[in-house]
Amino acid sequence: GSTLEIKNLHVQIEGKKILKGVDLTIKGGEFHAVMGPNGTGKSTLASAIMGHPKYEITEGSVHLDGEDVLEMEVDERARAGLFLGMQYPSEISGVTTSDFLRSSINARREEGDEIPLMKFIKEMDSTLDYLEIDKNMAQRYLNEGFSGGEKKRNEILQLLLLKPEIAILDEIDSGLDIDALKVVSKGINKLRDENFGCLIITHYQRLLNYITPDHVHVMMQGRIVKSGGPELAQRLEAEGYEWIKDELGIED
Numbered sequence: 001g002s003t004l005e006i007k008n009l010h011v012q013i014e015g016k017k018i019l020k021g022v023d024l025t026i027k028g029g030e031f032h033a034v035m036g037p038n039g040t041g042k043s044t045l046a047s048a049i050m051g052h053p054k055y056e057i058t059e060g061s062v063h064l065d066g067e068d069v070l071e072m073e074v075d076e077r078a079r080a081g082l083f084l085g086m087q088y089p090s091e092i093s094g095v096t097t098s099d100f101l102r103s104s105i106n107a108r109r110e111e112g113d114e115i116p117l118m119k120f121i122k123e124m125d126s127t128l129d130y131l132e133i134d135k136n137m138a139q140r141y142l143n144e145g146f147s148g149g150e151k152k153r154n155e156i157l158q159l160l161l162l163k164p165e166i167a168i169l170d171e172i173d174s175g176l177d178i179d180a181l182k183v184v185s186k187g188i189n190k191l192r193d194e195n196f197g198c199l200i201i202t203h204y205q206r207l208l209n210y211i212t213p214d215h216v217h218v219m220m221q222g223r224i225v226k227s228g229g230p231e232l233a234q235r236l237e238a239e240g241y242e243w244i245k246d247e248l249g250i251e252d
């Protein structure tokens with residue numbers, strides 16, 4: 001499995017400091033959850049790792065198996081095995097879901113070793129079935145007119161077909177009804193093995209009833225202020241975040 005190592009990461013947006021020293025290591029085989037109140041920098045962490053140009057890294061490092069991720073172009077990061085599921089996936093007009101998936105898979109393979117079309121179609125169809133997605137979706141433009149739930153299922157479809165080393169899933173549970181939540185969780189759990197590490201960013205504990213994290217981290221004001229096991233997520237669900245603020249003497 002691979003290792004993603006985030007060290008002392010400081011990120012600012014338009015001159016405003018958002019992340020103030022994040023340390024986090026995710027290894028193949030591990031599921032980590034990052035939880036925290038709104039506006040604490042969870043999505044900023046995901047976007048900065050994936051190389052969104054708006055997020056300026058002022059200090060710290062991100063390495064994937066010793067390779068400097070911050071030196072890589074965005075498409076190189078995906079080719080190196082990083083996957084980002086976005087809180088708000090964008091619509092891509094003129095590119096069908098199927099074409100997008102096939103070119104993404106091929107981008108991770110050597111030139112001349114592209115996935116055979118029939119093999120791709122077979123894998124895509126069986127994954128669509130597994131995720132209970134209507135087959136027509138594959139021929140629609142990526143995310144265009146998709147409902148919130150369809151976008152999230154589509155992200156999991158990408159995840160299952162691309163088989164990244166490390167995935168960062170930002171609020172993959174937001175706006176899902178209980179059936180969609182179960183399907184999305186089933187998809188993520190299917191990938192659990194020593195060659196897959198996952199960072200699950202979520203505001204709510206609900207998702208973690210279906211996907212048991214090995215490690216839970218609480219982010220507040222741009223830092224990870226507390227880490228623990230799955231029981232930490234349960235305590236947050238029951239008691240909210242106030243007790244952590246009290247414990248650590250954090251002011252609003």
Ligand code: ADP
Nearest residue numbers: 013014018037038039040041042043044045054
């Ligand atoms: P979370 O995901 O924890 O809710 P975010 O990372 O989205 O938090 O946001 C952290 C802070 O950064 C917030 O104060 C937010 O307003 C600000 N922020 C996030 N993205 C942008 C952006 N693109 N432009 C300006 N400010 C932003």
Ligand code: MG
Nearest residue numbers: 037038039043
């Ligand atoms: Mg938010």
Ligand code: MG
Nearest residue numbers: 042043087171
């Ligand atoms: Mg967010």
